[in-house]
Amino acid sequence: MNEINTTFLRLSKRAETKDNSYLVNTFVNVGPLFTILSNRDHEILYGRRGTGKTHAFAYLGNSLKNEGDIVINVDLRTIGSNGGIFSDSSLPITQRATRLLIDTLTYVIDGIIDEVISDQSDKYDLSIISPLADSLWEAITEIIVGGNIEIETDKTSNRTENKEIGTSLNISLKNPSLDLSDKSVKSDNVSKTEKVKRQGVEHHRIHFSSVFKSLQLMSQKLAVHIWILFDEWAEIPQELQPYLSELIRRTILPNTGITVKIAAIEQRTNLSLFDANHTRIGIEEGADISTSQNLDEYMVFDNDEGKSLEFFKELLFHHFNGINDSANIIDSNDLINRAFTQSNTFHEFVRASEGVPRDAINILGIAATKASDSKISMDNIRNAARIWFSRGKEKAISTNENAFNLLQWIRDKVIGERNSRAFLLRTNHKDPLIDYLFDARVIHMIKENVSGKDEPGARYNVYSIDYGCYVDLMNTNNAPKGLFEATEQDSENSIYVDVPRNDYRAIRRAILDLSEFYENVA
Known part of the structure; x- marks a missing residue:
């Protein structure tokens, strides 16, 4: 394996695994x-x-x-x-x-x-x-007592009374006398116990x-x-x-x-x-x-191709130099020229990364392994993206059956029926399964508040499907033709949009109705 590919394999996939100086030196401002x-x-x-x-x-x-x-x-x-x-x-x-x-x-x-x-x-x-x-x-x-803390109180009182009752006669030759006295003894002990019981827990109180x-x-x-x-x-x-x-x-x-x-x-x-x-x-x-x-939203390829390419070019250069500063790499352009077979290969790598640096580094590591001692090719990138999607994403969401089924349904509707790689959902529509898929990085939001002239006031968010979902279709007749289908403002002809604008004449074909999926599930 050549020096560049070996270095790519050593790139850190998580920020917290490196020391602070490495993070500072490899940071790329967005x-x-x-x-x-x-x-x-x-x-x-x-x-x-x-x-x-x-x-x-x-x-x-x-x-x-x-x-x-x-x-x-x-x-x-x-x-x-x-x-x-x-x-x-x-x-x-x-x-x-x-x-x-x-x-x-x-x-x-x-x-x-x-x-x-x-x-x-x-x-x-x-x-x-x-x-x-x-x-x-x-x-x-x-710490204060809150709720009903259990408390028991015992109260005991005692009282004793002594009294002698009786009569005695004393006779003496010298001094005869009669002595009357109380001889019997009476003793009373009075005991009283009271218990008060409350139950509950102790808790903390913070004085803001x-x-x-x-x-x-x-x-x-x-x-x-x-x-x-x-x-x-x-x-x-x-x-x-x-x-x-x-x-x-x-x-x-x-x-x-x-x-x-x-x-x-x-x-x-x-x-x-x-x-x-x-x-x-x-x-x-x-x-x-x-x-x-x-x-x-910032680094997704479909949102701003130039900005996304520049970011990932600098990202690779900074990380490469953070590990290997003896390879005589002049700048980021020099690294890309020496690492990839052609500029289109690097473009495909950035598209496959879907704006996520951690996914980019994982895909690059797999591609470098495939390339071994050669430059990274288009086939290396596509194979690596397929492997990373299967290993790092699809396997994870398969544990949620409903989310997995929704992804399959979206793939069939958007890629299979519409030859697109993106779809639109109403901005006011919140769906937990969509959020789950987005969080799992198998769908990506690339634009907010897109509207169509045929529905004044209606706003939509644009979601793209992960590159790994359709990489197998590349170079086939079933490959997506564009981001999504829409009608331009001054034309009646439908076109496939590459970069989403804020409004179009019509976007009906791109809107996805999730109720169809839930009706089938029910």
């Missing part, structure tokens, strides 16, 4: 992503697994630390050590949520203290910060106002800006996410000295709920926190 993330607004960065959220946060955190700020990276997969209490649905949700809040705040406080202790510049006064940390501990660790004030005072005394980066938000059970959001909203978001960034998967995010009194619990997106960018 348009204005870093500029937006580095402002002090509270924001959410959306993207499915493998789109680069963790990598972006690692690069952001390193840059902020270099500027002298404090950065707390909260990997929510590592929060909690209480035997899976967060996921134990048999426990009351209040108990699970409270434990989550306490563990999260504990992690944040420990992170701040660690930064203060490890600082070598002596700009922090630990004698001032430690008492503030103690006040935070007091605010989050108070106390936590807010302590955090605010701590940020003021530190005299630097604090950044809290919440990664892997999807690891928190969705029913608990609103409670963690409420903690963040009440204690952190109002603090001018603290900025919060959240990396999340949109289909697995539940930021708020309404209680029985119709009061919102959690974060309101847009009002409390903004969305910076959605990585799912």
